[in-house]
Amino acid sequence: MKRPLLLFLTILSVLYVSAQGPNNTGTYYLGADGKKAEELKSALFAIISPHTIQTYTPGVWNAVNSYDIREDGKIWDIYSGISNFTPKTDQDKGDEIENEGLKYNREHAMPKSWFNESTSQSATSTDVYPMYTDLHHLFPTDRIVNTMRSNYPYGEVGATITKQSAGGFSKFGRCVDSLGYKVSGQNGRVFEPNDQYKGDLARVYFYMATAYESYKNEKGVTRSPKDWKSDMLTSDVYPFFTDWALKMLLRWAANDPVSEKETKRNDAIYAIQGNRNPFVDYPGLEQYIWGSKKDVAFSYNNYVPVVSGIEEIINSVFIEDDGAIYNLRGQRVDGKNLKKGIYIKKNKKIIVK
Numbered sequence: 001m002k003r004p005l006l007l008f009l010t011i012l013s014v015l016y017v018s019a020q021g022p023n024n025t026g027t028y029y030l031g032a033d034g035k036k037a038e039e040l041k042s043a044l045f046a047i048i049s050p051h052t053i054q055t056y057t058p059g060v061w062n063a064v065n066s067y068d069i070r071e072d073g074k075i076w077d078i079y080s081g082i083s084n085f086t087p088k089t090d091q092d093k094g095d096e097i098e099n100e101g102l103k104y105n106r107e108h109a110m111p112k113s114w115f116n117e118s119t120s121q122s123a124t125s126t127d128v129y130p131m132y133t134d135l136h137h138l139f140p141t142d143r144i145v146n147t148m149r150s151n152y153p154y155g156e157v158g159a160t161i162t163k164q165s166a167g168g169f170s171k172f173g174r175c176v177d178s179l180g181y182k183v184s185g186q187n188g189r190v191f192e193p194n195d196q197y198k199g200d201l202a203r204v205y206f207y208m209a210t211a212y213e214s215y216k217n218e219k220g221v222t223r224s225p226k227d228w229k230s231d232m233l234t235s236d237v238y239p240f241f242t243d244w245a246l247k248m249l250l251r252w253a254a255n256d257p258v259s260e261k262e263t264k265r266n267d268a269i270y271a272i273q274g275n276r277n278p279f280v281d282y283p284g285l286e287q288y289i290w291g292s293k294k295d296v297a298f299s300y301n302n303y304v305p306v307v308s309g310i311e312e313i314i315n316s317v318f319i320e321d322d323g324a325i326y327n328l329r330g331q332r333v334d335g336k337n338l339k340k341g342i343y344i345k346k347n348k349k350i351i352v353k
Contacts, residue, residue: 020301021281021300021301021303022281022282022303023263023266023267023281025276025281027300028047028276028300029044029047029278029281029282029300030300031043031046031047032044032047032278032298032300033298033299033300033301034297034298034299035297035298036288036294036295036296036297036298037288037289037290037294037295038238038289040288040289040298041209041210041213041238041289042213044210044278045210045211045212045213045214047278048207048210048211048275048276048277048278049211049212049213049214049215049275050130050215050275051130051134051211051273051274051275052272052273052274053126053128053130053133053273054126054133054135054272054273055123055124055125055126055133056106056123056124056128056132056133057123057124058124059126059133060106060133060135060138061088061091061106063135063138063268063269063272064106064135064138064139064140065087065088065091065140066268067264067265067268067269068139068140068265069087073086073087074086074087075087075090075104075140076140076261077104077140077141077142078139078141078193078194078197078200078201079107079141079142079145079146079149079165079169079170079193079194080100080101080141080142080144080145080165080166080169080170081165081166081167081169081194082100082101082165082166082167082169083100083101083104083142084101085103085104085140085142090102090103090104091103091104091105092104092105092143097143097144098144099144100142100144100145100165100166101142101166102143102144103142103143104140104141104142104143105140105141105143105146106138106139106140106141107138107139107140107141107146107149108131108137108138109137109138109139109201109204109205110131110137110204110205110208111150111151111230112131112132113151114151114228114229114230114233115129115131115227115228116227116228116229117129117131117132117217117223119132119218120218121218127218128218129215129217129218129223130212130215130216131208131212131215134208134211134273135269135272135273136204136207136208136211136269136275136277137204137207137208142165144165145165145170148163148165148170148172148191149170149172149191150191152172152189152190152191153181153188153190153191153230153231153232153245154190154191154192154193154201154205154232154248155175155179155181155188155190155191155192155248156175156176156178156179156190156192156248157171157172157173157174157175157176157190157192158173158174158175158176158177158187160173160174161173162174162189169194170191170192170193170194171191171192172189172190172191172192173189173190174186174187174188174189174190175187175188175189175190179244179248180243180244180247181231181244181245183231188231195255195256196256196342196351197256198252198255198256199252199253199254199255199256199257199258199259200256200259200261200262201252202249202250202252202253202256202286203253203258203262203277203279203280203286204277205232205241205249206249206253206279206285206286206289207277207278207279209225209240209241210278210279210289211275212224212225213225213237224237225237225240231245232245233245239290241290246290249286250286250287250290250291253279253284253286254284254306256349257283257348257349258280258283258348258349259348259349259350259351260345260348260349260350261350261351262280263280263348265280266280266281282303282305283305283306284305284306285298287306288306291306292306293306323345323346324345325338325343325344325345325350338352339352
């Protein structure tokens with residue numbers, strides 16, 4: 001007589017177990033299920049915030065030296081195309097240098113000056129405002145190129161380039177007319193990262209917009225993006241980004257989809273500070289909050305991604321999801337002898353530097 005009940009409970013158990021998010025996230029994102037647009041963003045905020053705050057020294061150094069590593073064991077620098085930094089050995093220690101490729105430091109992808117915060121704590125303290133050491137937006141970068149970026153917005157540089165890293169890998173100058181970013185009637189000055197990292201940085205910015213709807217600084221004062229200031233930001237919780245910046249970031253994310261590097265980095269940061277970047281776990285999630293899918297309810301375990309540039313290539317040239325590596329023309333290539341470039345493996349891009 002009890003068998004039907006047992007069978008029913010077993011079915012429920014199977015259904016619950018199968019309701020799992022991507023990248024072994026389980027029910028981590030369950031609280032955002034069924035939400036849309038601004039409400040979805042706030043639901044994700046409640047999931048990913050707060051996180052475990054790290055020390056700036058040695059915490060951030062130890063972190064980037066553990067996961068921002070290329071296959072050849074060198075530091076994975078996102079601003080320079082010529083660097084070959086040895087972890088720890090080539091860390092910036094304040095030495096006087098003039099050339100690119102000598103030292104790497106820690107870059108806040110969203111400049112800390114935008115937060116209108118300060119810290120009176122030592123670098124070894126965790127009693128700091130959370131953005132200061134949030135690993136999701138901290139990257140090891142060439143010190144000279146990092147200095148060139150300063151605290152300027154990301155953007156797309158026009159024909160006249162003021163400065164650039166070796167080989168034009170990263171650029172600085174006044175933006176293209178089409179970007180629509182003006183300062184005192186002129187095109188604004190911007191720093192343009194390389195195409196292969198534009199999507200990475202866009203997803204970092206979407207994370208920052210989501211993770212800090214509210215937070216407490218080191219003085220215990222509750223603050224929000226309304227206290228932040230940048231030409232990319234509206235100084236509001238939603239939409240958070242100015243129109244020109246949002247359009248650009250959505251385009252960057254679509255044209256440069258989530259890579260294996262980002263997925264591994266997301267997992268590593270989760271293990272250290274206890275929160276994830278949902279825009280890496282759910283490719284195209286930004287469209288559900290700011291873009292074409294704002295009227296569609298989010299499903300954490302039955303997510304329908306927005307078609308990306310890589311997916312368009314897959315659909316047009318027929319690339320099998322078989323674990324092999326393909327170039328952007330859909331040709332299967334030898335994974336042991338890859339030249340520099342972008343490739344596709346299991347419907348995700350991989351970058352060979």
